[in-house]
Amino acid sequence: PRPYDATDRPRGDGSDLDIGAYEFIGTAQPNPLPNRPVNESPMDGETLLGFVFSMVSSPFSDDDPEDDHVASQWEVSLTNDFTDIWGGTGYTKNFLTTLRAIVEGEPFPAETTFWWRVRHADSYGAWSEWSVPTSYQTRAPGALLQVPQDFATIQSAIDNSVDGDEIVVATGTYKEDIDFLGKNIVLTSTNPLDATVVATTVIRLSNSRFPTVNFSRPTGQPTFPTLTGFTIHGSPFGIDCNGADATISHNVVKSGPIDQCDGFILDNRIEGGEGILDPDEALIEGNTILSGGIQGQFSFPTIRDNLITGVSGRAITECHGLIEGNTITGVSGRGIAECHGLIQSNTITYNGFGGIDECDGTIRNNLVAFNKTPTNSGGGSGIVGCDGIIEKNIVAWNSTDTNASGIAGCDGTIKNNLVLFNHAVGGLGGPPGGGGGIAGCDGDIYNNVVYGNSTERIGGGIWLCDGNIRNNIIWGNTAAEGDQYYESSVPSYCCIEDWNGGGTGNISQDPLFIDPSNRDFRLLSTSPCIDAGAFVRSVTSDYWGDPRGLDGTVEPRGDGSNYDIGADEFLGKELFHLGSDIDGTGWVDAVDLLRLRDEWKAPVSEPSEIDLNGDDRIDSTDLDILIRDWHRGTGPG
Incomplete structure (x- = not known):
């Protein structure tokens, strides 16, 4: 307080106010240092169950009752003389008497002896002596930790785990959010393959500000944890992988996305939230996705054999890796959008x-x-605005209230497709339009069947296409104007119903499909399209994978290359062993089917006679080819 009379001599103006920032009140008393703290936990020589998840000192004490505990400093060393400091906090106000598991971002390694000490600072910045160092040893990895038998909560089990541990969680509802803390551990229910166990082993977070499951990476290094067999519920932030190479399998995710996972997302059921977000280079396989879809951000995941249905919005977007074998049905938006990798067998x-x-x-x-x-x-x-190769697809029964219902606005090569029964009303709310089959495509169009498409306005079959148009069958399409072919470049070697528009090698005879009413668009042996096409270097096989250029008739037709018009290359009975006759007997029968069954879904590392369409997969496409050829050939025996 000012003023204070500290001298009996007259000075100043007589007010006893001192000059300067301090008022002298007598002889200064030294500030006592805080008392030396004591290491309370872990105890000296203790072998810990897992990482050190809390080092605890005694409470702050000081002989001056007005002093407060304002900071601490922690040191962890690999030697008892602290000449090899492994970690520490420096000056910290956040960890006064308890230090959590990680020191400056790095978890403690297993099977290692450490020494630790701490000191306290008071309000005046005075430090106590260091505590007497004590030691502890972390245990070996590979333990089996059980919840709730060993630990009451999942997080406490994670806290006490080390890389290589497995945590098995009994059925029950665990109201907590969990963080893997950068550890390479397996967190599993008692049986991830049992739907009842998965449904009754629930991690449920009521606090919507955090993910239910977080894979934090304190060191920024790659981590490879596993989460399997749980129902995840509660938080809109779901599972946040933070770029970890995590394996997330056999879970039911009821709320929130699986976000930024670079590992394996396998056989999960995603019922709520935003689906799978920003998967980078993850493998996404065997999941049932009922909410959110798969939304990338310049991501390159492999997306294989998933069911995506009932999703609001797009099913798969901005994912540029392989997209294969998925079923996408009943979503409100596009099936696959803005994905620039290989899209096949979906x-x-x-x-x-x-x-x-x-x-x-x-x-x-x-x-x-x-x-x-x-x-x-x-x-x-159908397929819209795609500029890569479009081949061997069935594009059928699609419809639009405006323009272009089949393949539209695509400028890459379009070959060996079946474009069937699509319908476009055409031009509502704008200038006249239409386009039932293929419309507005400026790439090359080779060896397609464009059949039964329709529009209420212009261009039932092919409309507004300016590339090379060759070897196509364009038949049975309808429109108010231009049933088969309209406002497109001059075709060549095509079979076009009622064609009289010129061009080289075009014919207008009935193509004689085997059974178009049952969607069999292969050619009868009497078809005028056999050998009537022209050679196309980029078309080496037909829709079913059979080689092009086989001589199917003695008549001179086409340009002499023996290419057939349409998506099918007629083989004839004598050549049937090139296709579905796997065992080479000249007849497609149960033996061939059993051979295909034995290799079902097996990886194909080199050419195989069972891979009937040559796409390096033994799957439903090969089965479809075999069924097509059932009991065909040169005859039993």
Whole structure:
């Protein structure tokens, strides 16, 4: 307080105010140092169950009752003289008497002896002596930790785990959020393959500000943890992988996304939230996705054999790795959009805003059918705006209230596709339009069947296409104007119903399909399309994988290359061993089917006679080819 009379001599103006920032009140008393703290936990020489998840000192004490504990300093050393400091906090206000598991971002390694000490600072910045150092040893990895038998909570088990441990969680509801803390551990229910166990082993977080499951990476180093067999519920942030190479399998995710996982997302059921976000280079396989879809951000995951249905919005977007064998049905948006890798062997049906949109990689062996686009959507309900190779797809029964229902606005090569029964109303709310089959495509169009498509306005079959158009069958399409072929470049070597528009090698005779009413668009032996096409260097096989250029008739036709018009290359009985006759007996029968069954879903590392379409997979496409050829050949025996 000012003023204070500290001298009996007259000074100043007589007010006894001192000059300067301090008022002298008598002889200064030294500030006592805080008392030396004591290491309370872990105890000296203790072998810990897991990492050190809390080092605890005694409470702050000071002979001056007005002093407060304002800071601490912690040191952890690999030697008892602290000449080899392993970690520490420096000056910290956050860890006064307890230090959590990680010191400056790095977890404690296993099977290592450490010494630790701490000192306290008071309000005046005075430090106590260091505590007497004590030692502890972390244990070996590979332990089995059980919840709740060994630990009451999942997080406490994680806290006490080391790399290589497995944590097994009994059935029950665990109301907590958990963090793997950068550890390479396995967290599992008692049986991830039992749906009842998964449904009754629940991690449920009521605090919506945090993920239910977090894979933090304190050191920034790659981590490879596993989460399997749980129902995840509660937080809109779901599972946050933070780029960890995590394996997430056999879980039911009821809320929140699986976000930024670079590892393996396998056989999960995603029922709520935003689905799978930003998967980078993850393998996404065997999942059932009912919410959110798979949404990348310049990501390159492998997406294989998933069911995506009932999703609001797009099913798969901005994922540029392999997309293969998925079933995408009943979503409100596009099936696959803005994905520029290989898209093959997918079933994309009954979606509310089209099938495949703006994907510039190869699109092969897909079924794109029964998709729709609404009024004023811009049209395009099948394959739209894709500039890579489009081959060996079935694009059928798609419909739009505007323009272009089959393949539209695609500028890459379109070859060996079946474009069937698509319908476009055409031009609602704008200038006249249409395009039932293939419309507005400026790439080359080779060896397709464009059949039964329709529009209420212009261009039932092919419309507004300016590339090389060769070896196509364009038949049975209808429109108010231009049933088969309209406002496109001059075709060559095509079979076009009622054609009289010129061009080299075109014919207008009935192509004589085997059974178009049952969607069998292979050629009868009497078809005028056999050998009537022209050589195309980029077309070496047909829709079913049979080689092109086989001589199927003695008549001179086409350009002499023996290429057939359409998606099918007629083989004839004498050549049937080239296809589905796997055992080479000249007849496709149960023995061939059993051979295919034995190799079902097996990886193909080199050419195989069982891989009937040559796509390096033994799957439903090969089965479809075998069924097509059932009991055909030169005869039993």
